[in-house]
Every structure is written in structure tokens, then in C-alpha cells.
Amino acid sequence: MIRQPPWRILYIEDQAEMIDLVRLALQTMGCEVHGATDGTLGLNMMRELAPDLVLLDLMLPGLDGWKISGEMRDDPALCRIPVVLVTARVQLAASPRVRPLPEADAYVTKPFSLSEIRSTVACVLQRQMQSQVA
Numbered sequence: 001m002i003r004q005p006p007w008r009i010l011y012i013e014d015q016a017e018m019i020d021l022v023r024l025a026l027q028t029m030g031c032e033v034h035g036a037t038d039g040t041l042g043l044n045m046m047r048e049l050a051p052d053l054v055l056l057d058l059m060l061p062g063l064d065g066w067k068i069s070g071e072m073r074d075d076p077a078l079c080r081i082p083v084v085l086v087t088a089r090v091q092l093a094a095s096p097r098v099r100p101l102p103e104a105d106a107y108v109t110k111p112f113s114l115s116e117i118r119s120t121v122a123c124v125l126q127r128q129m130q131s132q133v134a
Helices: 016-027 039-049 065-074 089-094 114-133
Strands: 007-012 031-036 053-056 083-087 106-109
Touching: 007 016, 007 039, 016 031, 016 114, 031 039, 039 053, 039 065, 053 065, 053 114, 065 083, 083 114, 106 114
Parallel strands: 007 031, 007 053, 053 083, 083 106
Antiparallel strands: none
16 A cells, blocks of 8 residues: 655665665655565565665676566565566666566666656556555
């Protein structure tokens, strides 16, 4: 169930400075942004925080974004949390195996602008709130 602002966002990203940058951008929208710099920590934080939305990088130490997405899909407590994948297309092209992107509510390609991340998060949260009313 999505709350009204402040929305709780979890950003799972291996670059701490990216988490800080996105935190500053989303605070202006009434978001409380938590960060995890590896997949295992991120999945544990997700279970503790019950965020309204997860921003998920695919290339992570520990559990990667594909595994986290699968864990979320299989867990009744996590499967309804909206996910925005934040990834670089070059990472996918450089992958030794071609893997389909996990299911997500939206995608943001690195490098991204702060206005792009704000509008994507706002759109996904709005859609989530409307689906709960319907």
C-alpha cells in the first residue's frame, strides 16, 4: 500500500555518490531516499523499510538486479513494490550472456538528468496511487 508523501524510496546502486545525487533530487518532491550499495544489503533493506518504490541498478556486487527482481517477484511482501530500473545500455551490450531485462514499472537509462529521474518516479508513484483507488 503506497503512502502519501513523504514517499519512501530505496535506491540500490553501487555508486554512493549516485545515491546522494538522486536523494537530493527526490527530496524536493517529498521523498525520503534510502540507499544500498550492494544487492544483498538492498534486498534486506527492502524487507525492513517496505519502500513505496525501488530504484534498481542491474550491475551490483552481491546480488545483481536480475536476482533481486526475481526475489521480489517470488516474495508476497515485495511483489507489489513498483520498480524503476536504472541501468546503462552499454552494460547490457557488454554482458557475456544476453539476458532479458527484468519486469519493471519503468526504466531510466544512465546517464540520466535529474528532471528525468524526478518525472519517472512521480509518474510511477501516481500510477500506483491510482491503481489502489480503482
